Amino acid sequence: MITTTxxxxxxxxxxxxxxxxxxxxxxxxxxxVSIDNGVVVVDIALTIAECPMRGQIEGDTVRRVKSLPxxxxxxxxxxxxxxxxxxxxxxxxxxxxxxxxxxxxVHPTTRVIAxxxxxxxxxxxxxxxxxxxxxxxxxxxxxxxxxxxxxxxxPRMLAAEERLEADEIxxxxxxxxxxxxxxxxxxxxxxxxxxxxxxxGLMLSKALEQxxxxxxxxxxxxxxxxxxxxxxxxxMALSRLLPQAEMVVVTTPQKxxxxxxxxxxxxxxxxxxxxxxxxxxxxxxxxxxxxxxDLFGAGGGSELADDLSxxxxxxxxxxxxxxxxxxxxxxxxxxDPNNPAALAFQRAAExxxxxxxxxxxxxxxxxxxxxxxxLESQPAQVTx
Numbered sequence: 001m002i003t004t005t006x007x008x009x010x011x012x013x014x015x016x017x018x019x020x021x022x023x024x025x026x027x028x029x030x031x032x033v034s035i036d037n038g039v040v041v042v043d044i045a046l047t048i049a050e051c052p053m054r055g056q057i058e059g060d061t062v063r064r065v066k067s068l069p070x071x072x073x074x075x076x077x078x079x080x081x082x083x084x085x086x087x088x089x090x091x092x093x094x095x096x097x098x099x100x101x102x103x104x105x106v107h108p109t110t111r112v113i114a115x116x117x118x119x120x121x122x123x124x125x126x127x128x129x130x131x132x133x134x135x136x137x138x139x140x141x142x143x144x145x146x147x148x149x150x151x152x153x154x155p156r157m158l159a160a161e162e163r164l165e166a167d168e169i170x171x172x173x174x175x176x177x178x179x180x181x182x183x184x185x186x187x188x189x190x191x192x193x194x195x196x197x198x199x200x201g202l203m204l205s206k207a208l209e210q211x212x213x214x215x216x217x218x219x220x221x222x223x224x225x226x227x228x229x230x231x232x233x234x235x236m237a238l239s240r241l242l243p244q245a246e247m248v249v250v251t252t253p254q255k256x257x258x259x260x261x262x263x264x265x266x267x268x269x270x271x272x273x274x275x276x277x278x279x280x281x282x283x284x285x286x287x288x289x290x291x292x293x294d295l296f297g298a299g300g301g302s303e304l305a306d307d308l309s310x311x312x313x314x315x316x317x318x319x320x321x322x323x324x325x326x327x328x329x330x331x332x333x334x335x336d337p338n339n340p341a342a343l344a345f346q347r348a349a350e351x352x353x354x355x356x357x358x359x360x361x362x363x364x365x366x367x368x369x370x371x372x373x374x375l376e377s378q379p380a381q382v383t384x
Contacts (some may be wrong), residue, residue: 003068008033008040012036015060017173018053020093024061027092028085038072040065047089049080094239094271103243104212105172109359110143110220112245113276113352114238114379118260120229121279124250126322129157129247130282130342134349137333138222140358143175145211146185147238148228149204155187159329164188172216175198179334182220184211200351205237212241221358230266240273246274246356248313251304252282258300265308276355278305281346283315286340311355314348317341317345 008261010032015022024030024044030044042061048055062074077377081089104194115128125148132144146154154160160183162176175182186207217223225245228234251261261278280301286292297317305312312356316322319341325332333342 002035002069003035003040005033005035007068008035008042011064012042013373014064015370018056020089020096022093024057026096027089029078029089034146038070039075040068040071040073041075041077043077043079045079045081045085047081047086049078054078054254061074071269079115085155091270095100102213102241105215105217106212106223106242107217107219108244110217110223110244111356111359112223112225112242113141113356114225114227114247114273115146116227116235116247117229118231118262119257122229122250122252122261123200123316123322124229124375125153126283126326126331127158127224127250127279127316127345128224128249129154129326130322130331130345131299131349132222132224133179133180133333134345135224135353137337137346138189138349138353140220140353142180143182143184143217143220144225145223145225146183147208147211147225147234147235149186149207151228152185152187153326154183154185154226156182156325157331160185160188160305162188167216170216171214173214174216179331182217191339203222205233208234208237209241221227229264229316230351231264235264235267236271239268243272246276248276248352249278249304249308250281251278251300252296253284253298253300254296255303257296258304261304261363265304275310276307277311278308278323278353280315282318299332299371311351313351314344315357316344316348342365 009025009030013025015024016022017027017029018025020027029045031045036039041067044057044061058076058078061076062170065071065074106185115124115131117124123124127145132142136142144154148153157183158178161313164173164176164184166173175184176188190347225238249261249265252259276309282296284292284294301312301315319339320330320338321339322341325335332339333345336342
């Protein structure tokens, strides 16, 4: 038997990068293979020249290739990846992490909406709360996860006072149900909302993992996640832990916020997280005389949606009732349904359901159930 280039590549699929958890062929680390009179030369591009895993990767490569018939010698030549090669490698690694994600307590049919922003101060938490309330108002089972581990604010916005507790038998944490929403937040664990959480990045992602793997969420139609601003540990952990998550980007009309929001959208796409659409918050203030003032500029939401090729889901007007409702634990969507901001949130929820319909509506059994329901509602025909 003669060893071919194809058989060498097949053997190299057994060489695993210990850090990235994938084989060097799939990860794109093998830049070339040549065979000459039994001598096999394998060119491998490492992430950095001083890669600490270099010795292990080289040794595994030699052992696996040398086991092929007719191979007398194996030469491994290593180089450092270029910037573009490293970017491609990380894209493959992120996709592998999503594809091999461990199961969480979030039901596979639950639609996960990550409400995100590039910076703080755009009203992302207010949007998350009112969107969750509006979805519940449409008759859906809704959960709300406050993933802003440091800067939690959802418990106050919903006037949640209960503490999270674990079941003595299953050891699973039971969410607090408030205003019809299943809520989980670090604010429901600590003694008071004034207590500072001085946690490093690894602890933040571990907290998110616990909220997803050790919380008994039950069957939900939608899980709204209030994300921290930016593109840090929590964002990266979410894309790995919940492959079904999809993102709604929140921005204000001003250009500066729009340009920053592009970054979180870029992170989502590089992590293979679909972007559902854009919500423009603080869109404009209308005074009692009916005159509208663009206090934070205009057009940022539309431009961002165009840049991302996604729909602009809503423009939420700047209204004091939104702030007051959040401070008093009575979100404007439930406290004053006819308020212009409340109506905008309700419309946003309706559009979101259209863009990301409940999973049972998309299954074959769900469609059959709808068909049977429609047939049962029709009057029976009497035949002679």
